[in-house]
Amino acid sequence: MSSILVFCSVQDGRIKRSSLEAMSRAREVASEAGLSLSAAILGSESGNLSSEAMSYGAEQVFTVSNPVLDSHLNAPALSALESIIREASPRMMVAASTESVKDILGALAIRCDAAVLPDVATFEMSGNQVACQRPVMAAKKLASTSSAHPLVFVSVRSGSYEASRSPVSGTVTDVPFSFDDATLRQALREVVTTASDTVDLSEARVVVSAGRGVRDESGRALVQELADITGAAIGASRAVVETGLFPATAQIGQTGKVVSPDLYFAVGISGAVQHTAGMANSRIIVAINKDADAPIFDIATYGLVGDCFTILPLLNAALKEAKD
Ligand SMILES: Cc1cc2nc3c(=O)[nH]c(=O)nc-3n(C[C@H](O)[C@H](O)[C@H](O)COP(=O)(O)OP(=O)(O)OC[C@H]3O[C@@H](n4cnc5c(N)ncnc54)[C@H](O)[C@@H]3O)c2cc1C
Structure with missing residues (x-):
């Protein structure tokens, strides 16, 4: 049976929430279309994460557990995913629209002769078509796009679907993979992260x-206090990033990050x-502004x-009183 393959992005030893959201939707689409659901996990911890993928419905998990994949470099990730796609022969590959997925999706599509529907808010299968809606014009409009190509890659915006469990007992296939480090033309020098006690913006509820x-x-201290009370990640407009009050990594918007939490202040x-x-895709938006x-x-x-x-x-x- 052909499948929908979900590429699971991994961060801090866990499958990212955005990947689990994409997987939950892929499970529904697979069930409607009579396809099976499989997952692809890369990195030395991929074996340990197979059971998490199965708890979201993956009947078959393809892993490549080579430690070169822990470095987040494009070249080995591309080769590993290409190997999995050749092994799994899916009808569609679904991934969360993360920065690293954006980095490799085009090149992977060329290697695998796939059509790409990137950064979508909805996806479904209708007959032999994969049909999506994609926010365009600074998310003011939704464009409908579709492809009947035999292999379609879809990347899904974080927050577009709910992550929901549906455990199955699946199988794990460790896909053979070798990579010659000498061919690498990039080197990972440093991973720059925000402070370890802060919440990851792209995954925050x-x-x-x-x-x-x-x-x-x-003002920043008041915002920080609200974030601490609500367990929130801190974002910023470009105007305050440019003043230096907030780091560039906090910028949200067209030239910053796209977020879709349950609650956005x-x-x-x-x-x-x-x-x-x-x-704009946030579920509840609370605005505080002196201009009505x-x-x-x-x-x-x-x-x-x-x-x-x-x-x-x-x-x-x-909020503090209510929490206490
Ligand atoms: C190509 C391009 C790309 C861009 N990309 C981005 C992007 O990715 N992200 C982004 O954010 N912007 C982006 N911008 C900039 C964007 O156009 C706006 O200039 C910016 O978002 C404005 O930020 P702001 O709302 O913080 O500031 P302002 O527009 O200056 O608004 C400040 C608001 O604060 C209110 N206010 C003032 N004092 C108080 C107070 N004491 N209490 C309550 N309310 C108060 C005011 O009433 C006002 O509404 C981009 C612009 C361009 C041209």
């Missing part, structure tokens, strides 16, 4: 995001289209009109 209205260190952010392109006509209120679920230096201390105190 709650994001507190700061804009120009947050203004200075005292927009503090002192006007809601320019270049910012909302990166967060700020465009962010057009997409907010809840709006608090007022000075964030007045509102945040009250909100933080109330």
Whole structure:
């Protein structure tokens, strides 16, 4: 039986939430289309993660456990995935739209003669077509795209689907793979991560995001306090990244990260289209802005009109009390 193969991105020894979301949707599509569900996991810990993939419905898990894959370099990842695709012969490969997937998907498609539908918000199979909807024009519109190619790669935006378990007892196939390190033309010098006590922005269920209205260190401290109380990752608009108040890694939007948490606080952010392109898919948006006509209120679920230096201390105190 042909399959839908889900490439599982791994971070800190776990399959990323965004991959599990994509896998949960792939399971539904596979079941509707009469296909089986399989998973691809790379890296020296791939064997240990097979059972996690099975708990989300993967009937067959293909692993390549060579440690060269722990380095997050494109060349070995490309070769390993190509080997798995040749072994698995799937009808479709689905992956979370992470930065590393964006890096390799085009090259992988050329190697495997596949069509690519990248960065989609929805996907389904309709007859022999894979049909997707993809946010375009800074997420103002959804474009419908489809492909009837025999092999289609789909990358799915984080937060587009819920991750849900559906355990099966599957099989594991360790795919033979060798890679000559001497052919590498890149070297991994350093992995730069945000502080270990902070939450990963792209995987966070709650994001507190700061804009120009947050203004200075005292505003940043209030935002940090709200993030600590709610267990949130901290994001920022480009305006406050440019002032140096927040790091470039926190920028959300068209030229920053795309997030879709359950809860997004927009503090002192006007809601320019270049910012909302990166967060409009959030489930609940709480906007705090002193300008009642700020465009962010057009997409907010809840709006608090007022000075964030007045509102945040009250909100933080109330949330802390409720939590206690
Ligand atoms: C090609 C291009 C790409 C871009 N990419 C991005 C991107 O990826 N991400 C991004 O964010 N931007 C991006 N921008 C910039 C974007 O257009 C906006 O300039 C930016 O998002 C504005 O940030 P802001 O909302 O923080 O600031 P502003 O637009 O200045 O808004 C500040 C808001 O804070 C409110 N405010 C002020 N003081 C307070 C207070 N004390 N309490 C409560 N509210 C207060 C104001 O009423 C205002 O609404 C891009 C622009 C271009 C041209």
